[in-house]
Amino acid sequence: MAANPTPYAAHIDIGGLSKRFQHRPVLNGLSLTLNDGDLCILVGDNGAGKTTLLRILAGLVRPSQGEVSVCGSSPIGNPRIRRMIGYVGHQPMVYQDLTARENLVHYARLYGLAKGEEVVADAIAAFNMAGYQHQPVRTLSRGMQQRLSLARATLHNPAILLFDEPHTGLDQEAAAFFDQSLRRLNQPGRIILLAAHRPQRLLTVATHVAWLREGAISDHLPVTALGSAPLLNSYLQEVS
Amino acid sequence: MTGVLAYLAAVWQVFRKDIQVEWRGRQGIPVMLVFALMIVFLFNFALQLSPDLQAGLAAGLLWVSLAFASTLGLNRSISLERENNALDGLLLAPVDRSAVFFGKALGNFCFTSLVGLLLLPIVSLFYQQNLLRLPLAAVLLLGVAAYTSLGTLLSALSIQARTRDILLPVLLFPLALPILIAAVEATRGLLSGQTLAELSSWVYLILAGALLFNAAGLLFFEIILEE
Numbered sequence: 001m002a003a004n005p006t007p008y009a010a011h012i013d014i015g016g017l018s019k020r021f022q023h024r025p026v027l028n029g030l031s032l033t034l035n036d037g038d039l040c041i042l043v044g045d046n047g048a049g050k051t052t053l054l055r056i057l058a059g060l061v062r063p064s065q066g067e068v069s070v071c072g073s074s075p076i077g078n079p080r081i082r083r084m085i086g087y088v089g090h091q092p093m094v095y096q097d098l099t100a101r102e103n104l105v106h107y108a109r110l111y112g113l114a115k116g117e118e119v120v121a122d123a124i125a126a127f128n129m130a131g132y133q134h135q136p137v138r139t140l141s142r143g144m145q146q147r148l149s150l151a152r153a154t155l156h157n158p159a160i161l162l163f164d165e166p167h168t169g170l171d172q173e174a175a176a177f178f179d180q181s182l183r184r185l186n187q188p189g190r191i192i193l194l195a196a197h198r199p200q201r202l203l204t205v206a207t208h209v210a211w212l213r214e215g216a217i218s219d220h221l222p223v224t225a226l227g228s229a230p231l232l233n234s235y236l237q238e239v240s
Numbered sequence: 241m242t243g244v245l246a247y248l249a250a251v252w253q254v255f256r257k258d259i260q261v262e263w264r265g266r267q268g269i270p271v272m273l274v275f276a277l278m279i280v281f282l283f284n285f286a287l288q289l290s291p292d293l294q295a296g297l298a299a300g301l302l303w304v305s306l307a308f309a310s311t312l313g314l315n316r317s318i319s320l321e322r323e324n325n326a327l328d329g330l331l332l333a334p335v336d337r338s339a340v341f342f343g344k345a346l347g348n349f350c351f352t353s354l355v356g357l358l359l360l361p362i363v364s365l366f367y368q369q370n371l372l373r374l375p376l377a378a379v380l381l382l383g384v385a386a387y388t389s390l391g392t393l394l395s396a397l398s399i400q401a402r403t404r405d406i407l408l409p410v411l412l413f414p415l416a417l418p419i420l421i422a423a424v425e426a427t428r429g430l431l432s433g434q435t436l437a438e439l440s441s442w443v444y445l446i447l448a449g450a451l452l453f454n455a456a457g458l459l460f461f462e463i464i465l466e467e
Binding site: 111 | 324
């Protein structure tokens with residue numbers, strides 16, 4: 001994979017972001033800034049709005065209010081910005097009847113990648129999927145589907161990577177493989193925002209932690225400064 | 241790639257993926273065809289009509305069986321995107337989202353058209369009418385284009401509803417009624433010996449429907465899929 005994912009400076013700037021689903025507020029005046037090279041762990045209880053925030057950043061959900069800027073522009077209805085985003089959600093976003101390789105080729109074509117076959121071959125090698133590439137997705141384990149999802153999300157070398165609870169359902173080996181991949185993906189020119197319910201295992205690789213509470217970011221600080229935030233520290237102990 | 245070429249490439253890729261998935265799973269076209277055949281058989285044996293009445297019924301029966309079978313195909317097409325949240329994968333792609341609509345609509349059109357064309361000789365046989373005529377095939381393709389573009393749009397609309405499986409036919413049948421009536425009238429006219437020129441008002445109505453529903457897809461597909 002190339003060292004610099006994008007010619008644009010990776011940057012996320014969110015100001016006064018609110019989202020309501022019908023009359024239920026999920027995000028309420030949330031503000032957050034992430035810079036090039038940040039690997040930020042987004043923590044918060046179930047239902048705190050982590051998924052909603054990630055989906056807004058991915059351009060899948062329209063905010064009710066507030067400003068969202070990804071690499072200088074709003075991701076809503078903006079294909080140019082979507083090209084800079086890779087998103088790994090709860091589901092792998094692939095087709096069960098197609099093989100792992102066919103799914104990746106489909107996405108490479110959809111993203112209009114030059115040398116698509118080459119990019120797919122590299123991704124299969126990078127995520128150690130060579131032995132499974134010709135199997136239909138429905139026969140793959142959860143761990144292997146997660147690798148496929150990672151390969152799909154990083155195929156176009158995005159500047160912004162969004163992960164939503166990526167460890168869910170993974171066994172020890174698969175989780176360790178994900179952590180290893182995360183270290184490899186964390187490079188200059190990229191921002192990684194990762195929502196995690198149990199973030200302890202990621203604190204060694206993360207640069208920042210953001211705590212989402214009552215629809216807003218209550219703390220956002222470098223991992224090295226966690227000692228100065230006793231409430232967040234005790235929350236992290238509690239959920240570990 | 242320039243903007244237009246990239247857009248067309250995305251439409252083609254969504255369509256190509258649907259063909260690939262159908263080829264692998266073979267769950268769409270065979271089910272649609274069997275369902276349509278069952279309707280043709282059931283009506284034929286249940287009504288026990290005289291040859292004269294049977295001939296009059298052929299046009300209506302062709303379109304009713306095709307509309308019902310197509311609805312099955314439309315449900316299958318959108319449930320494919322719901323599985324594993326694959327639709328999000330399409331929506332994340334750096335292309336105008338209307339390209340996803342046209343790709344899906346093209347796939348639905350091809351699957352339903354294939355079933356329709358296969359139905360023609362069977363309906364001809366059971367209802368003692370020669371439906372194997374080029375103008376009739378043209379009306380069939382035009383009607384299917386209008387019906388499936390509306391169906392693709394409405395299936396996207398129903399995707400987030402809890403009652404999505406029953407919501408699609410409930411929305412689709414009333415809105416598609418003018419198109420179905422025009423298609424039945426044009427087909428009946430052709431079977432009674434009229435030319436396409438004589439039936440132009442019905443044909444134009446179907447054409448207007450096809451253009452209107454595709455324009456709606458172009459303009460509203462992104463809004464419909466937004467949360």
